[in-house]
């Protein structure tokens with residue numbers, strides 16, 4: 688049995704007295720997709736930033752791909768992180784941007800070019816690869832970000848809203864790519880508001896609300912856990928779980944927020 692790809696123990700991040708993530712413990716098996724759900728402001732991005740060394744924990748520990756999150760340089764080589772808004776240089780072409788990322792990872796140019804070309808083709812971006820990114824649409828820029836995340840063949844990828852801004856065909860390519868990554872033993876930590884994507888792909892779902900992990904399990908189990916009994920989809924389960932945990936005193940805002948996040 689292989690070691691878990693992501694382990695967190697008591698991971699906590701506070702801004703002043705306000706907890707963004709509180710006492711989070713995770714154990715995510717290698718080669719699986721972990722769907723991370725939560726209403727706006729629940730702590731999803733903060734968790735991903737903690738797991739990718741972009742912010743330091745107030746307390747707690749974590750390892751990703753066997754590397755402690757205190758070891759930034761070692762971790763960078765083992766993981767890929769796609770933030771909700773991928774960092775790109777507008778003045779570069781798509782190809783130049785990806786070459787730049789490949790060089791940062793120390794990938795030899797010839798190998799990088801082969802991989803860049805294959806991924807650009809997969810994401811239907813090859814014909815635009817020599818155009819500057821400043822002329823790209825949101826979805827095209829997102830595709831560049833996704834390719835950049837995968838270039839160095841990381842063991843663990845953390846994706847924040849990977850399908851937002853993409854048309855249905857590109858969103859499907861992302862879903863297929865995620866499924867394909869997992870068959871190659873990559874581990875995917877996927878934060879999204881698109882519950883159907885999680886339902887389709889995730890082996891395990893974690894629901895975070897107000898900084899705390901309030902539910903965790905296979906999507907089907909989560910649906911069954913939801914209070915109404917006959918819950919048929921993940922959206923209903925999500926709404927039940929995040930409304931029932933009492934984070935929002937009157938429940939109305941929480942429900943409204945969660946509902947508003949489902950259609951991307």
Ligand SMILES: Nc1ncnc2c1ncn2[C@@H]1O[C@H](COP(=O)(O)OP(=O)(O)OP(=O)(O)O)[C@@H](O)[C@H]1O
Pocket residue numbers: 702706707725726727728729730731732733734
């Ligand atoms: N740099 C910061 N300074 C102060 N508070 C912050 C900072 N970053 C995040 N927070 C707070 O931490 C909490 C969690 O934010 P986070 O961005 O992790 O939520 P999220 O689940 O990713 O939300 P969304 O779905 O809206 O992207 C929020 O209350 C947010 O205001």
